[in-house]
Amino acid sequence: MTDTNANTDTDTSTETNTIDIDSRVSSTDRDPLAVDEVAALTTRIIDNVERVIVGHRNAAEDILITMLARGHLLLEDVPGVGKTMLARSIATSLECSFNRVQFTPDLLPPDVTGVNVFDQQQQVFEFQPGPVFANVVLGDEINRAPPKTQAALLEVMAEQQVTVDGETHPVPDPFTVIATQNDIEPTQTYDLPVAEVDRFTKQIQLGYPNEAEETELLGRVAGHHPIESLEAVATVEDVNRARETVAATTVSESVRSYVAQLAGYTRDNARLGVSPRGAIALVRVAQARAVFEGRDFVIPDDIHAEIHPTWSHRIQTADTVDSAHVVDNALDEVPIE
Known part of the structure; x- marks a missing residue:
């Protein structure tokens, strides 16, 4: 079933565009x-x-x-x-x-x-x-x-x-x-x-x-x-x-350590915690968030703004526990140094 209201595309066919698949720039x-x-x-x-x-x-x-x-x-x-x-x-x-x-x-x-x-x-x-x-x-x-x-x-x-x-x-x-x-x-x-x-x-x-x-x-x-x-x-x-601007955005050792500790908390308190790929993803979106805010360096607020949409879907918990709750607990329990 495709989206059918006015904000949506009702074409159910596969769309294709011609593109040079070998055209990549370092x-x-x-x-x-x-x-x-x-x-x-x-x-x-x-x-x-x-x-x-x-x-x-x-x-x-x-x-x-x-x-x-x-x-x-x-x-x-x-x-x-x-x-x-x-x-x-x-x-x-x-x-x-x-x-x-x-x-x-x-x-x-x-x-x-x-x-x-x-x-x-x-x-x-x-x-x-x-x-x-x-x-x-x-x-x-x-x-x-x-x-x-x-x-x-x-x-x-x-x-x-x-x-x-x-x-x-x-x-x-x-x-x-x-x-x-x-x-x-x-x-x-x-x-x-x-x-x-x-x-x-x-x-x-x-x-x-x-x-x-x-x-x-x-x-x-x-x-x-x-x-x-x-x-x-x-x-x-x-x-x-x-993208190059985002990749060059500074992530200090203290911020990297903070993300690692948050990831560790999810692994200790969920059936399946955040993977290293998830930790990398959070750092990268925090870099993009910082640039959106006009900065060339990441602060903990960038981590807080992006952590739920970046981590909640990766965490698996018992049926009675919401994965977002695990993320909230991690933010409460892990100190910012």
Whole structure:
């Protein structure tokens, strides 16, 4: 089931864009933007997204922070609240290549990653890229596909490459997966493997708009949908240079130690605590948060602002304990030094 309200994309087909899968530039060849330039860039992008999306500025910010932190994002919510349209609006605002994959029970791994096809004229196998070869990949209702198909994303989400028949193919840079998950039909969906959940940097929910926001939304889409006239306000190169700015943001030893102690607390007080990958993800999104705030260094407040959407989905607890409660306890018990 795809989102069907005015904030959402009702096209259920797989979208593909032509892209040179061998065109990658080393990060060492890019000049980072100044911190104030990144702050201005992100404001411009979010303002542009709000021409289409009503009432989800924080969610747009979460997606941008995830992209600048070189990560991926999981959107879990009921159908029809604008998950698909939000992803499209971000990609359009960034002038990024964008592919959408509708996950279904009969979807196969090659439908996602690509496949080698035999060329009878040339008598050779040629790789036909799948929809993961784009800057922004939307996996719509990812939990409708069986685990085998979901697992097709494991390599590309972790390593930004796809291996088919022993040959490795890099995906475009930047690369971000935004996946949506239906959380109201458990008997018709599959659980995401723990390894895949851990690859999602952040997990967020959108929620329903309030009355004023929904009234504004209905007015905007009474005629043509605003996504049809949305234009890019940033380039792929802008994103990559902003990523370099984020990567260069200072994380002091005391902040790194604080994150390590928080992670240790979750491992000691949950059935499954935060992995080292989760700790790295928190540091990276805190770096992006600092740049959003106009700083070139991370402070504990950045950790506090990002810890729940970055860690809560990674923690597994007893049925009577909420994972968010474990995170809250960690913040209460671990001192800031």
